[in-house]
Amino acid sequence: MRELAYSAAIAAAGLATYLTRFPPMLLGRHLTLPPRMARGMRYIPIGVFAALVAPALWQHVPSHGSIHLPFWGATAVALCAAWKTKSPLWTMLAGVVCIAVLRAAL
Numbered sequence: 001m002r003e004l005a006y007s008a009a010i011a012a013a014g015l016a017t018y019l020t021r022f023p024p025m026l027l028g029r030h031l032t033l034p035p036r037m038a039r040g041m042r043y044i045p046i047g048v049f050a051a052l053v054a055p056a057l058w059q060h061v062p063s064h065g066s067i068h069l070p071f072w073g074a075t076a077v078a079l080c081a082a083w084k085t086k087s088p089l090w091t092m093l094a095g096v097v098c099i100a101v102l103r104a105a106l
Helices: 002-028 037-040 044-058 070-086 088-105
Strands: none
Touching: 002 044, 070 088
């Protein structure tokens, strides 16, 4: 019985996600945004990315009172990648690869 409830909840969440995202995509084909709004919309992905990453940076609690080297090393590499490439994809890849390498090495 529980599995059915879980499956129903997952299906309902999927349907809600689909129904809230599909209409704007459908309407977006027929509507033209003013140039100023279109420029502003380009900053939404990086704003969302920053909103996800910033709390992790500021609320990170090092263990045993020491600096968590892989965490801050990957942060520095990701910031450099973001500055150099200006691409969220390359920023995330650089940070993930760096933290994986540093955790394996240390």
